[in-house]
Amino acid sequence: MYTSERPPGVDVVPLPAGLRGAWRSVGPNVWFLGLTSLLTDVSSEMVTSVLPLYVVVHLGLSPLAFGLVDGLQHGLSALLRMASGTLADRSRRHKEVAAAGYAVSAASRLALLFAGASLPGLAAAVAADRIGKGFRTAPRDALISLSARRESLGAAFGVHRSLDAAGAALGPLLAFALLAQIPNGFQTLFGLSFLVALAGLGAILLLVSNVEAPTPPAAAGAGHGFRALVRERRFRSLLWVATAVSLATVGDGFLYLALQRRASLGASAFPLLFVGTSLAYFVLAAPAGRLADRLGRDRTFLAGTLLLLPAYATSFLPGPDWVPLLACMGLLGASYAATDGVLAAMAAALLPPEARGRGLALLATAAGLARLGAALGFGALWQAVGFGSAVLVFGAGLAAALLAARRLLAPAPATS
Amino acid sequence: MIRRLAAFATLCLLLAGIGALLLQQSAPGGRPADPEGIVPVTGAPALARIRSAPHLVFRSTLQREGYGQVALARLDAPEERFATGLACDRVDFAAGRGICLGADRGVITTYTARIFDADFVPGPEIPLTGPPSRARMSPDGRLAAFTVFESGHAYDAPRFSTRTTLVDAETSQPIAHLEEFEVTRDGAPVHAPDFNFWGVTFADGDRFYATLGTADRIHLVEGSVRQRRMRILREGVECPSLSPDGRRIAYKSRRLDGGRLVWGLRVLDLASGAETALDGETRSVDDQVAWLDADHVMYGLPEDRVPATGGSDVYVMEAQPGAPPRLLLAQASSPARPRAAAAR
Numbered sequence: 001m002y003t004s005e006r007p008p009g010v011d012v013v014p015l016p017a018g019l020r021g022a023w024r025s026v027g028p029n030v031w032f033l034g035l036t037s038l039l040t041d042v043s044s045e046m047v048t049s050v051l052p053l054y055v056v057v058h059l060g061l062s063p064l065a066f067g068l069v070d071g072l073q074h075g076l077s078a079l080l081r082m083a084s085g086t087l088a089d090r091s092r093r094h095k096e097v098a099a100a101g102y103a104v105s106a107a108s109r110l111a112l113l114f115a116g117a118s119l120p121g122l123a124a125a126v127a128a129d130r131i132g133k134g135f136r137t138a139p140r141d142a143l144i145s146l147s148a149r150r151e152s153l154g155a156a157f158g159v160h161r162s163l164d165a166a167g168a169a170l171g172p173l174l175a176f177a178l179l180a181q182i183p184n185g186f187q188t189l190f191g192l193s194f195l196v197a198l199a200g201l202g203a204i205l206l207l208v209s210n211v212e213a214p215t216p217p218a219a220a221g222a223g224h225g226f227r228a229l230v231r232e233r234r235f236r237s238l239l240w241v242a243t244a245v246s247l248a249t250v251g252d253g254f255l256y257l258a259l260q261r262r263a264s265l266g267a268s269a270f271p272l273l274f275v276g277t278s279l280a281y282f283v284l285a286a287p288a289g290r291l292a293d294r295l296g297r298d299r300t301f302l303a304g305t306l307l308l309l310p311a312y313a314t315s316f317l318p319g320p321d322w323v324p325l326l327a328c329m330g331l332l333g334a335s336y337a338a339t340d341g342v343l344a345a346m347a348a349a350l351l352p353p354e355a356r357g358r359g360l361a362l363l364a365t366a367a368g369l370a371r372l373g374a375a376l377g378f379g380a381l382w383q384a385v386g387f388g389s390a391v392l393v394f395g396a397g398l399a400a401a402l403l404a405a406r407r408l409l410a411p412a413p414a415t416s
Numbered sequence: 417m418i419r420r421l422a423a424f425a426t427l428c429l430l431l432a433g434i435g436a437l438l439l440q441q442s443a444p445g446g447r448p449a450d451p452e453g454i455v456p457v458t459g460a461p462a463l464a465r466i467r468s469a470p471h472l473v474f475r476s477t478l479q480r481e482g483y484g485q486v487a488l489a490r491l492d493a494p495e496e497r498f499a500t501g502l503a504c505d506r507v508d509f510a511a512g513r514g515i516c517l518g519a520d521r522g523v524i525t526t527y528t529a530r531i532f533d534a535d536f537v538p539g540p541e542i543p544l545t546g547p548p549s550r551a552r553m554s555p556d557g558r559l560a561a562f563t564v565f566e567s568g569h570a571y572d573a574p575r576f577s578t579r580t581t582l583v584d585a586e587t588s589q590p591i592a593h594l595e596e597f598e599v600t601r602d603g604a605p606v607h608a609p610d611f612n613f614w615g616v617t618f619a620d621g622d623r624f625y626a627t628l629g630t631a632d633r634i635h636l637v638e639g640s641v642r643q644r645r646m647r648i649l650r651e652g653v654e655c656p657s658l659s660p661d662g663r664r665i666a667y668k669s670r671r672l673d674g675g676r677l678v679w680g681l682r683v684l685d686l687a688s689g690a691e692t693a694l695d696g697e698t699r700s701v702d703d704q705v706a707w708l709d710a711d712h713v714m715y716g717l718p719e720d721r722v723p724a725t726g727g728s729d730v731y732v733m734e735a736q737p738g739a740p741p742r743l744l745l746a747q748a749s750s751p752a753r754p755r756a757a758a759a760r
Contacts, residue, residue: 028417178527187441195431195438202427206420 050135101136158289304338
């Protein structure tokens, strides 16, 4: 069984006693990758949360054109993810490949600064940010998995996802605080966002190290192409599980939209709902990862997915409007905490070290495309039969997907 | 590792320093005197002096005290600017009353509309459901109309829509949303779920024109507030603005330029149906224009100064083909010309 080596020079850094356990169990590389993600997410959420509605309106794209562009960007992002995963596996330079993605995102902020009032320039900058995001995810997740011991993979992804969520929650708050101080301070905001992105790029380049995966004698690289990965039974099962669950997932945007209508919140309160979910995700991701390592990742993943059902049900809750809002944000955050990083850990435990980039890219792409399909399907269903019936259909679908997932994952022996 | 940590800490300190500098630079009031030569004036005598002559009411984007406020300036001495203390994103003023669409920017940004009086004292707040876009008073000051962008009319998140509301300016009470009015084409009622209305312009205390958008087409409608009815007049007229004599409508006309939506200004003669392109202005104008007088239109454009300040400028031009635009007010948007013929 493969166990990664700890990068040298770890224990030089003094830490408060409480953190030392967590630091030791996942290693500094994971924390630094988390720091990179935190800074990058602060930077990107600062911008996306305030790009005002009227910019979208004034872009002059029809809803169909907007959907097309959005779909193209998702497709491009998926292709890039596969390419960067392969590149990272072949070159063994996960850090540099991921850093290239972070650099593209940082550069997109600079483009935003110079795009000024030019709306195509603005759209191009946003697209460049997404391209960078697509490029960096697979090598980064592979590096996280290579940096952690096999028995603490869940904790490692938990720590990373927690820091990532912290950035996603902080970004909008910072942006709104800044705009409250400086009216129309968008240029300042874009400038600050660029600086934060540079700090993120600095974190990965200066602090993160590549981890040497030992080369198994037989592996000449050809044995772990995408086709070979899919042929592996247990990894294929995991792909099916991720796809099935994602296909029955109601996007959080839809749930918030329903709750927003019911509570008659202004459109402007919308970003705050994502902040709330990110906060719950931030608090719960690391404990959920450790729990998964101890009690079994499969079980934690299934339990986390199950939490989506009460989250769907919140929109039918009686009582004052803030009750379902809080419940929905908490349940969604808890569900993400118990599924997203845990799924990556499950995959990493099945994949040979030299195919982690490709394998994780494939998993994320399958889940992403399924989620895109689910969003289109749910939108159409909502329009056709109303929100309540659409949620019931998706809830039933999720229950079925869960039963299937339990069967597919069943023969898995304990992973630790 | 220690050396790398030190390098990272140095980088962060450096970036924080640049950030602090950036913040200091862009804080309101932190800029040197503006190059436009605008002189802020204060006090009741200054206001009386401006109001004693033909003047404009507008939103000032001057980067100093008074940023984002309703301001006044005389036409014959536009460099003197009086800021009223009333902060609005969009403003209109007629016959001693105005409408102010504003934003309270916080963690949750909320938007409100308020009717204000001749002393710029605002009445009760009317909550808005989205960011403000257009605002108009009727010439007699009795009616107001505003348009906001709104999400949530449609089921899928990337789709956005507008909502237009009519307000009794004497009581600050909303009368109706245009979405509730009956629409006819050639006498027959028409309706579609994707009807969107925006950009009202009033002829008097009842009759108005507006834009109806449906199925990717733009229509000019004429309506009556009392009859709660609108009829479709013609296609392609967006954000109409009725001339003071009620004979012509200036509007923005959309077209694709290299895959990008741009707007040119045009004028429609209501009696003859003849259209004229105001092609002296070659930039894209995304604004509901206002009439300065019977022959001139004015409109806001995002600034082209370097470095950018996030402001906009108001231009004026004769409503004739080929007439060149000229800068009327620097660092201003949402211009209105209070009519001398006050109805009250």
